[in-house]
Amino acid sequence: FSAGICSALKLTVPSHTVHGIEGQPLQLTVDYNFNATASEIQIIWLFERPQSNPKYLLGSVNQTVVPDLEYQHKFTLIPPSASLTINPLHPSDEGNYIVKVNVRGNGTTAASQKIQVAVDVPVTKPVVHTEPSSGVVEFVGNITLKCTVEKGTRVVYQWMKNGKPLHASPNYTFS
Numbered sequence: 001f002s003a004g005i006c007s008a009l010k011l012t013v014p015s016h017t018v019h020g021i022e023g024q025p026l027q028l029t030v031d032y033n034f035n036a037t038a039s040e041i042q043i044i045w046l047f048e049r050p051q052s053n054p055k056y057l058l059g060s061v062n063q064t065v066v067p068d069l070e071y072q073h074k075f076t077l078i079p080p081s082a083s084l085t086i087n088p089l090h091p092s093d094e095g096n097y098i099v100k101v102n103v104r105g106n107g108t109t110a111a112s113q114k115i116q117v118a119v120d121v122p123v124t125k126p127v128v129h130t131e132p133s134s135g136v137v138e139f140v141g142n143i144t145l146k147c148t149v150e151k152g153t154r155v156v157y158q159w160m161k162n163g164k165p166l167h168a169s170p171n172y173t174f175s
Helices: none
Strands: 009-012 017-021 026-028 031-034 040-048 055-061 064-067 075-077 084-086 095-105 107-120 127-131 144-148
Touching: 009 095, 009 107, 017 026, 026 107, 031 095, 040 075, 055 075
Parallel strands: 017 107
Antiparallel strands: 009 031, 026 084, 040 055, 040 095, 055 064, 075 084, 095 107, 127 144
């Protein structure tokens, strides 16, 4: 009869989809724990976009961080934490971030998680144009209001009159 030691490694992320704001730092929080004595702890971060191979960003072994030199000023890892900070966040940073933790003790155990990052660009102040430009139409005729924003992701437009939403009717059409 021989007894084995189960060295389970648990790797958790608060969310598999994270939204960040362009130009701001974003932290990808990762927690891990294991129930064994570790002689080595390795943390690896990879980045992948759709239809491309994952890229190595940085890694650590026993708290010594080894960054990819191309990205050394953009990504921060402070072991023993496995959390990654992206600073600053750009639209090109949108994609999947993969974290892998290896723990060597009495054998080696590994776990990985994937976090999808979406980058939101703040919406600029809306500009409303009227046609005709005088904005005056009495009794007959139409006025067209056009609302545009220069920048922003996930923009939603809603027209209001006296603080209440307008809905399509014989008097109002939206396009």
